[in-house]
């Protein structure tokens with residue numbers, strides 16, 4: 001059975017949603033990030049980056065174990081393993097790769113910076129707060145414009161690009177800007193994706 005090393009964060013939910021959507025059996029190993037359990041030597045031996053999520057698949061296909069860290073890699077690995085949520089059409093596959101990258105390398109870091117400077121910084125740095133608030137808004141507008149053109153991020157089908165993007169709208173957006181009222185296409189997509197039973201189950205992990 002697959003082990004999912006995770007925590008109740010947007011990145012953790014991306015992995016649990018994918019496992020639920022694929023109908024795979026898995027066991028949850030939960031980490032308290034405030035207590036820095038993710039830096040325990042046992043976890044660092046598994047994933048030297050020391051961040052969540054990580055999955056450990058005892059059988060990657062030929063009986064050998066696979067350890068996969070990071071949301072983008074986990075989603076691609078499980079899509080390949082199950083043949084799910086990855087379109088056959090080459091142009092839509094290319095779009096999946098692109099939007100996976102946009103969420104992992106553009107949207108998520110914008111929100112990380114926004115969280116650090118608005119929530120964690122011991123003193124308020126107005127320039128940095130302003131910079132990341134604007135960057136988050138810019139990234140939300142990118143998603144809004146894309147979802148105004150097609151029902152899902154990669155085009156016509158629900159794919160792992162939607163799975164990687166959804167948790168941000170259900171968690172980080174509540175912190176900033178608070179609602180999706182200014183982003184109607186993104187809000188409609190989030191309602192559609194959030195209504196999926198697998199997504200709802202994944203958002204409850206760890207319990």
Ligand SMILES: N[C@@H](CCC(=O)N[C@@H](CS)C(=O)NCC(=O)O)C(=O)O
Pocket residue numbers: 009010011012033038050051052053069070071072104
């Ligand atoms: N690039 C990674 C980022 C993972 C990440 O930022 N994980 C955070 C929780 S959301 C974490 O483990 N933070 C604890 C730390 O950095 O010590 C991914 O996409 O999965």
